[in-house]
Amino acid sequence: MSIVKLFLWPRGRIGRLSFWRGLLVVLLAAFAADLANYMAGMIHPLQMRFYLALACLFVWLCLAAKRLEDAGRSRFLAAIPAALLIAGLASVAFLVGALDGRGPAPTTMIGFFGPLAGVAAFLGATLWIGLAKTKA
Numbered sequence: 001m002s003i004v005k006l007f008l009w010p011r012g013r014i015g016r017l018s019f020w021r022g023l024l025v026v027l028l029a030a031f032a033a034d035l036a037n038y039m040a041g042m043i044h045p046l047q048m049r050f051y052l053a054l055a056c057l058f059v060w061l062c063l064a065a066k067r068l069e070d071a072g073r074s075r076f077l078a079a080i081p082a083a084l085l086i087a088g089l090a091s092v093a094f095l096v097g098a099l100d101g102r103g104p105a106p107t108t109m110i111g112f113f114g115p116l117a118g119v120a121a122f123l124g125a126t127l128w129i130g131l132a133k134t135k136a
Contacts, residue, residue, distance in 0.1 A: 010062045010078075013070040019130050022063045030056050056083060062128050072135030081125030088118015 001012065006022060014022070030052045037048045061082055065075035091114025 006063075006066075007059045008062060010065040010075060011069075012066050014063065014066040015070060016067070016132075018131060019063055019067045023130075024093070026056055026059045026063075031105045057085070060126075063128070067129050067132070070134050071129070071132035073132070076093060078129070085118045085122040088114045088116070088121070091115060093119075093129070 001014070006018070007026070033052060034045075034048060037043055038045060042048075043051075051055065061078050064078035064081075068077055069075045079100070
């Protein structure tokens, strides 16, 4: 399987080792791109990290879909942890809105625990997908 198909195409099957190797390559590439941007100072760091996060999420979806297919499950299950991660990180807006100087609001807890729950669900799903047994 070519590198383009491995990282950018959600169809096909990959084993456990290929899944973990693919994730490692993506994380190292994202780290290197962020470091290069920091050294060159081309784009604002937060903006660059947002773009890198979107690219990494797309590649994760492709890798997870292939791994789920290999494990005998529907590849569309990969969308659930991705949606939970996005919803969790979007709940940071509740925290930012609560910290405007008027004191703690009831939504402060959503802004605090939402991202934690989203990241925990995403990491748990990554472990589950990566460790699932291959169906013959």
